Amino acid sequence: MSTVDLQIYNDKVVCGKHKKEVCSECNQSFIEINDLTRHLKSTNGQVPPPGAVLPLRSQQIAKMREDGNTHFRAQRHQEAIAAYTNAINIAFDRPLWEPSQLAREELAVLLCNRSAAYIARKEWVDAYVDAQGVIELKRPWSKGHFRLGKALIGMGRIAEAIEALNLGLMFDPEATEIQKALKEAETGLEAEEDE
């Protein structure tokens, strides 16, 4: 059992030799402990009971999402993306002991909305990566596959788009937007082949 060379400096746990939170030379990382300590301050040093959620944070996130939605409906897509990004950053900074399922649901919706805003601005790569995230968090949600499909069409990857859209249709056979997108993709494919 080897001992860890650490010290406490400015209320943070750092490595003994270089006073760093993350030190490649000492091969130590104390950032996890420090982040967790920071989050524990919000419970007033109480032991976090399982399943506890701080309502303030949830409210903040919900408000930002609403702001984003308002911007989106008013076609102010750039502002929508900024609002969603804010909400996403706060959501990713939830304390670890808050239920992960809650965080996943929240993030899936936020990423999906941000993806829609990126699609509206034709920023296909950002939309694509966000949609991938949605699918990883909530695979059976047809909207995620829909966004992925639209992004792929925008990038010119029509065959992959059709695959993604069909997968989405499998989860929700009634989704009219997916059916529309599929037609769009298929016409795109024919246009390509005619070139």
Next chain:
Amino acid sequence: MGSVWLAVIYIGGWILSMRVFGYFWKNRKLAINDAEPWFGEHVARNQYIALLQQTEPEATETQLMAALLRRAMEDVVRVLSMREDKQVLSNLVKQGTVGDDIMAQFALSEKELEAEIMAVIEEANTFKEGWGQTILQSASEMVMHEKTKQLQKELATRKEEEARKQAHRDQRKEQNKALKAKKSADTKDQPAEKVAAA
């Protein structure tokens, strides 16, 4: 007379070979105990213990709680990992692909992990009566939540990757278009050339 000697040598030979065997067998058993532990260093545990020993300044209660939670999280990860390994291992041993000594090593590491978890529960109770009961549950949730957080780092790297790949794709599309345009321009010119050559 001769047959008594023979008997003595026979028995002596047996005793000798038993002792030699026993010597090698003991050495093998010791070798297993000194063998590599199932997991590497328990970093989270070492950090917790080091934090406890801090004197100037002392670690705050919150910092110690955080360190204990990280230690519990690592234990949860190890328990899950060992459960998987147990399945795989028992299959391999049944097939005969690996020997029994690995099973012995595994069982030893299992006992160690049990002791470690007991220690964590005891430590938790020193912070608050009853925390020992819930700390492992919290730690399990935290392990799952941490996986979700990894996604955040992923998003940024993926966006860079995809942007590069898309730029390549667009470039190739442009090149193909230019090539096709050039080809159709060439074919248009050909009939005129043929007439001129004829």
